[in-house]
Amino acid sequence: MALTFEVDPAFDRPVRDGIVTLWADVSNAGGAVGFVPPVSEEDVRPELLKHQVALTEGRTRLVVGYDEEGRVAATAFLTFNTHRLMRHWLWAYTVMVHPRHQGKGYGRDLMAVVADAARATEGIEAIRLTCRGGTGADRFYAACGYKEVGRVPGAIRVAEGDDRDDICMLLPLG
Template sequence: MPLTFTLDPSVDPALRDGLLDLWADVSHAGGAVGFVPPVTREAIRPELVKHFTAMAEGRTRLLVGHDERGRVAAAAFLAFNTHRLMTHWVWLYTVMVHPRHQGKGHGRDLLAAAADAARTFDGIEAIRLTCRGGLGLERFYGSCGYKEVGRVPGAIRVAPGDDRDDVIMLLPLT
């Protein structure tokens, strides 16, 4: 079943809890979304609050995918660049598909929905994201049209002695 994507859904307790569950479940499955397992919902909550604050201030937009049962199954945050010379592109952050929905094309659908959303933002010409090296994510994003435009070796410390590259990817929208 396809996911139903919504840009800027109303933030209510069900959405908040769904995002916390999604973020924790993706992290526990080894997803590169800013945490390493084990992680609790309470450890994730401050990061989600930061995203909600940025949304309330108009700096970030939220894209959520719900499954056929109405559960949060995917999400991504699109953040406007505030540097006056870089306002023509947005950041794509915290791209997540629930493990039970992975391998069904929903990641591609999420990225396509994010690109469609970004095309509706005034003056936006590209999406930029970073991903953790060593997981094959750059191949996945590349297969969705993103190009690797930079790499910082060893910039992400997953654990002592386990440093990963920070891979910078860009998707032109024009």
């Protein structure tokens, strides 16, 4: 069964707790979403608080995918640029699909909803995101229509002696 997506859901306790659980589960399965395992839900909460502040201030939008049991199974945060010369594109952050739902096309579904939400936002012409090299995420995003537009070699240190490229990708919405 497909995920059900919602753009800009109420950021209530079930959504917050669901995102924290998702984020920890994805991180602990090796997902490149800002942490290196092992990660606890308490490690994740301060990072979610940063997203919550941006949501409250209207600087960020949220896309959530729910599984058939109503659990948070996917997310993406869309953050607006505040620089006056870059307001025509936004960032996609913390793009995740729960490990139990991966390989079913839900990631592509999530990215399609993200693109639709961005297109429906006045003045937005493109989406940028970054991903960690060596994970295959760049191939996934390329399959969703994103193009690599930049790479910083060794910018992400996941462990001593394990530096990864920071890959910047762009999806024009025109």
